[in-house]
Amino acid sequence: MTDSDGHPEPEQIALGPILAALADPLRRRVIAELARAPDGTERTCASFNLPVTKSTLTHHFKVLRESGLVRQVDRGNSRAACLRRADIEAKLPGLLSLVAADETTGQG
């Protein structure tokens, strides 16, 4: 066990929670933006400009974190979220490409 601060181990990443997390349009938008960005990109929760309040934002990122899609690291003042690209690609190869290529996930 490394941190397990709500983050599942790479082997514990399962299809069910991942699909459940990606079923929500807002969460899928977050993953799509992260997937299109270069690997290792760190972004704060608020930087995605989702049309929800702070508490709802926290809820969505908790789902993303507990599903294993993103890792949240403390950056002093705020908390940065970065995509667990390698872990997901190892367990579910090609999934992130599908989300990234989805034109429905409008960023405009």
Place this chain on the structure above:
Amino acid sequence: MTDSDGHPEPEQIALGPILAALADPLRRRVIAELARAPDGTERTCASFNLPVTKSTLTHHFKVLRESGLVRQVDRGNSRAACLRRADIEAKLPGLLSLVAADETTGQG
């Protein structure tokens, strides 16, 4: 428009409804079994032995049908469901492999 009897055209198949459909464990189990079977396999709704009633079964297959995952064709007495493998693979390549390979989708 061909049939469009609740079946979306191949171009209309979108990631959102597909993921929403696959988020449910019962529906994912159906798709997993169909994906593991040879292409063109036709199965009746009841043949999957899902632990739900008839009406719930109809509901789930409606979601699968309207998302574009399966096509339901009238077979006189009953209605056979078959996986729209080519259509899905064209829009979302690799997705069916992930569902088929998921060991969480226990069939035992």
Place this chain on the structure above:
DNA sequence: CACAAGGTACGTATTGCGTCATACCTAAGA
């Protein structure tokens, strides 16, 4: 210290989803 910014936790309302029961339809067989 005071204050603002970013997140979290708790409680709560509301919506959606899965589930069922019932009633109805169609096709095949006795």
Place this chain on the structure above:
DNA sequence: TCTTAGGTATGACGCAATACGTACCTTGTG
């Protein structure tokens, strides 16, 4: 024709998920 089997449509119920407001914590800055 009657019965049985497989599906569908509708309505209702319960639970989970999304959403919000509020309060609170932490870090950084004035």
